[in-house]
Amino acid sequence: MTQKKSSFQDIRDTVMARIQSRHWPPGSLLPTEVELAEEFGCARATVNRALRELADQGVVDRKRKSGTRVNAAPVKQAVFEIAVVRQSVEEMNAAYRYSLVKRTVITAPAWLRARIGVKDEAQVLHLNCMHYADNRPFQFEERWINIAAVPDVIDVDLSETGPNEWLLSQVPFSNAELTSTAIAAGETLSEFLDVPQGAPLFQMERTTWFQGTPVTFVRMTFHQGYQMRTRY
Amino acid sequence: MTQKKSSFQDIRDTVMARIQSRHWPPGSLLPTEVELAEEFGCARATVNRALRELADQGVVDRKRKSGTRVNAAPVKQAVFEIAVVRQSVEEMNAAYRYSLVKRTVITAPAWLRARIGVKDEAQVLHLNCMHYADNRPFQFEERWINIAAVPDVIDVDLSETGPNEWLLSQVPFSNAELTSTAIAAGETLSEFLDVPQGAPLFQMERTTWFQGTPVTFVRMTFHQGYQMRTRY
DNA sequence: AAAGCTATTATGTCTAGACATAAGGATAAT
DNA sequence: ATTATCCTTATGTCTAGACATAATAGCTTT
Numbered sequence: 003m004t005q006k007k008s009s010f011q012d013i014r015d016t017v018m019a020r021i022q023s024r025h026w027p028p029g030s031l032l033p034t035e036v037e038l039a040e041e042f043g044c045a046r047a048t049v050n051r052a053l054r055e056l057a058d059q060g061v062v063d064r065k066r067k068s069g070t071r072v073n074a075a076p077v078k079q080a081v082f083e084i085a086v087v088r089q090s091v092e093e094m095n096a097a098y099r100y101s102l103v104k105r106t107v108i109t110a111p112a113w114l115r116a117r118i119g120v121k122d123e124a125q126v127l128h129l130n131c132m133h134y135a136d137n138r139p140f141q142f143e144e145r146w147i148n149i150a151a152v153p154d155v156i157d158v159d160l161s162e163t164g165p166n167e168w169l170l171s172q173v174p175f176s177n178a179e180l181t182s183t184a185i186a187a188g189e190t191l192s193e194f195l196d197v198p199q200g201a202p203l204f205q206m207e208r209t210t211w212f213q214g215t216p217v218t219f220v221r222m223t224f225h226q227g228y229q230m231r232t233r234y
Numbered sequence: 235m236t237q238k239k240s241s242f243q244d245i246r247d248t249v250m251a252r253i254q255s256r257h258w259p260p261g262s263l264l265p266t267e268v269e270l271a272e273e274f275g276c277a278r279a280t281v282n283r284a285l286r287e288l289a290d291q292g293v294v295d296r297k298r299k300s301g302t303r304v305n306a307a308p309v310k311q312a313v314f315e316i317a318v319v320r321q322s323v324e325e326m327n328a329a330y331r332y333s334l335v336k337r338t339v340i341t342a343p344a345w346l347r348a349r350i351g352v353k354d355e356a357q358v359l360h361l362n363c364m365h366y367a368d369n370r371p372f373q374f375e376e377r378w379i380n381i382a383a384v385p386d387v388i389d390v391d392l393s394e395t396g397p398n399e400w401l402l403s404q405v406p407f408s409n410a411e412l413t414s415t416a417i418a419a420g421e422t423l424s425e426f427l428d429v430p431q432g433a434p435l436f437q438m439e440r441t442t443w444f445q446g447t448p449v450t451f452v453r454m455t456f457h458q459g460y461q462m463r464t465r466y
Numbered sequence: 467a468a469a470g471c472t473a474t475t476a477t478g479t480c481t482a483g484a485c486a487t488a489a490g491g492a493t494a495a496t
Numbered sequence: 497a498t499t500a501t502c503c504t505t506a507t508g509t510c511t512a513g514a515c516a517t518a519a520t521a522g523c524t525t526t
Contacts, residue, residue, distance in 0.1 A: 009509075022407055022445065034476060045511045050477080061407065066477045066518040076406055078316035083309055084466075170307070175254050175293065180312055182462040184416035184434040202416040202434035213254065229415045234316075241479075266506060277481045282507075298488040298507045 008042040013052035016042075021061065021072050028074040032062065035070075082232035084178075086166060087133045087141055087222075096135035102161045103130040103194075107149070114146055118209050118216035125149045127156070129165055132194055138225070139195045145220040152217060166220070169210075173217055178210045182230070185223070197226045204228045240274040245284035248274075253293060253304050260306040264294065267302075314464035316410075318398060319365045319373055319454075328367035334393045335362040335426075339381070346378055350441050350448035357381045359388070361397055364426055370457070371427045377452040384449060398452070401442075405449055410442045414462070417455070429458045436460045 017038075020026050033041070038049045053070055056062045060077050064070045091098040110124045120126070131143040145165055147155050152172055160168065187201040195203065204224045210217045249270075252258050265273070270281045285302055288294045292309050296302045323330040342356045352358075363375040377397055379387050384404055392400065419433040427435065436456045442449045 018407075028403070028406055036476085045513095046477095047479095047512090048510065050479090051509090054478090064477065067475050067520055068518095069476060074406075075402070078410075079313050080316055080410070080412055081311045081313050083311050171260075174260055174306075174308055175250075177466065178310075178312070179465045180463070182414060182436070183460065184436040184458075186434045200432060202418045204414070204416040227415070229413045231411070231413050233411045234409065268506085277483095278507095279482090279509095280480065282509090283479090286508090296507065299490055299505055300488095301506060 008044045008048070010048045010051040010055075013038070013042055013044070013049060014055050017052060017056060018061065026072050028072050030072050032070040032072070078234070080232045080234040082230065084180075086170065087143075087164065088167065091133065091135040091140060094135060097137070099134040099137060100162070100164050101132045101134070103132055105129055105160065107156075110146070110148075114219060118146075118148070118219050120148055120150070120216055129160065131160075131164055133164070140225055142191060142194045142223045143220060144223075145218060147218045148216050151212065151215050165218075169218060173210070173212045176210045176212045176217060178208050180206065180208045182206045187226075191223055195223065195225055201226050204230065206230075240276045240280070242280045242283040242287075245270070245274055245276070245281060246287050249284060249288060250293065258304050260304050262304050264302040264304070310466070312464050312466040314462065316412075318402065319375075319396065320399065323365065323367040323372055326367060329369070331366040331369060332394075332396050333364045333366070335364055337361055337392065339388075342378070342380075346451060350378075350380070350451050352380055352382070352448055361392065363392075363396055365396070372457055374423060374426045374455045375452060376455075377450060379450045380448050383444065383447050397450075401450060405442070405444045408442045408444045408449060410440050412438065412440045414438045419458075423455055427455065427457055433458050436462065438462075 017026075017032070026032055032038070032053075035046045035049045035053065038053075039046045042049065053062065053064065057064045057070075060079070061073060062070050063073050085093075088098045088100075106128050107125060108128050110120055110122075110126045114120075114126065115122065115124065127147040127149055129143070129145045129147070131145070132139065133141040133143065143164070143166075147165065147169070149155060152169070154172070155165075155168070158168055183205055184202055185205045187195065187197050187199055187203050189199065191197070191203060192199045192201065197203070203226060206222045206224075207220070208222070209219045249258075249264070258264055264270070264285075267278045267281045267285065270285075271278045274281065285294065285296065289296045289302075292311070293305060294302050295305050317325075320330050320332075338360045339357060340360050342352055342354075342358045346352075346358065347354065347356065359379040359381055361375070361377045361379070363377070364371065365373040365375065375396070375398075379397065379401070381387060384401070386404070387397075387400075390400055415437055416434055417437045419427065419429050419431055419435050421431065423429070423435060424431040424433065427433075429435070435458060438454045438456075439452070440454070441451045
């Protein structure tokens with residue numbers, strides 16, 4: 003059953019189709035790379051690449067000596083893009099406006115030290131910002147920046163562009179931890195976002211590290227009715 | 235400057251380190267695969283794999299003839315696992331309990347037809363379920379299943395295991411669209427989740443397709459204070 | 467029955483070389 | 497000046513063969 007014209011993509015797709023059609027049901031063992039290479043009339047390396055991509059996707063599990071098995075309980079994972087506020091506003095075809103509400107330098111309070119792991123006397127820049135879409139409140143941003151990690155932040159003018167965009171240009175490759183939750187609007191949020199007190203709001207918190215040192219912690223609260231979208 | 239002992243992972247990490255250290259700043263052009271292969275004393279295919287992984291991560295952009303460039307505005311993307319409720323409860327070391335609240339077969343209402351794209355007379359199975367962690371409300375689930383897509387669902391006993399687990403075993407490889415938002419508890423939710431009316435709740439909606447045909451739409455509302463976590 | 471050793475096996479990685487392909491650049495024709 | 501054509505170049509993919517490595521299965525010893 004040797005076929006012709008088999009790129010690694012063809013093989014990947016063919017194997018995927020056979021899995022979806024239950025020709026190889028969940029939990030079952032696939033033929034070996036050598037056998038598949040024979041069937042598809044190609045080198046083993048080509049089959050290897052095809053199966054490796056399926057393994058990366060979580061569709062199959064591969065183990066030396068055991069072989070390749072259809073994942074019975076594939077870990078579904080969704081990717082969502084960490085959008086810069088400006089971008090997501092502009093993608094809605096709305097006019098973006100940014101405003102710096104407050105800017106102070108403080109010693110990191112205990113809860114912040116515990117959360118991001120900085121030293122006792124660490125100085126942080128505390129910012130409050132508002133983001134608008136067509137002049138309607140879009141997001142209230144409260145942010146703390148570890149000055150030791152990005153000393154330049156002290157001298158940057160943040161009245162025109164948001165701190166997120168500046169930080170991205172400074173620390174483009176970072177890790178982060180992210181939590182989303184629903185909260186009730188308190189006094190401050192109800193004023194800035196123009197909603198009744200107690201209104202349900204979508205809130206995201208993010209802590210960012212660069213090469214192991216904490217850079218920033220940000221709490222973003224969105225306007226009422228905001229939806230975060232993603233697909234997989 | 236030829237080195238020794240260079241696996242594709244070493245190369246990937248070394249290149250990444252040079253990018254992070256701004257040896258190759260954002261927007262700049264990397265050496266060609268041939269040049270890097272020479273430097274690292276390995277075959278071009280090895281360099282290719284290393285750079286391909288960085289391209290998959292979004293760290294660099296690659297174009298034929300143009301070469302490999304450090305991505306100036308890397309698209310940050312976070313991956314979160316679509317957890318099965320049972321799993322996330324058990325990971326908290328809490329006892330999981332499930333209960334089927336309501337089960338009816340209906341003709342798809344207009345809003346559902348519009349949302350998932352089924353025919354006018356489509357029959358759907360409408361379910362209400364509750365998930366508990368240590369006997370405290372964890373999630374209220376309201377689900378609609380397109381019977382035409384999974385006819386067997388009619389005869390399945392859903393009083394013991396949740397519909398999600400059964401569907402996963404039937405349709406393990408599907409696409410989905412997912413939205414998260416914050417809502418205020420209405421009468422039903424306040425009763426089932428044991429919160430005051432108006433309490434802010436985290437809600438997720440998911441539409442699932444299998445090979446182009448809509449399978450299910452589910453609205454999951456979590457207990458007050460629930461946080462969705464993810465890292466990247 | 468339990469523990470330790472060994473051979474086997476399927477995947478993981480690498481190499482050197484080849485051809486394919488997209489895209490930029492230069493040149494020639496309009 | 498504009499358009500068409502060809503050449504060059506860097507990445508994209510593939511091959512055949514090699515060695516590395518993890519994990520299983522079978523065998524031996526205790």
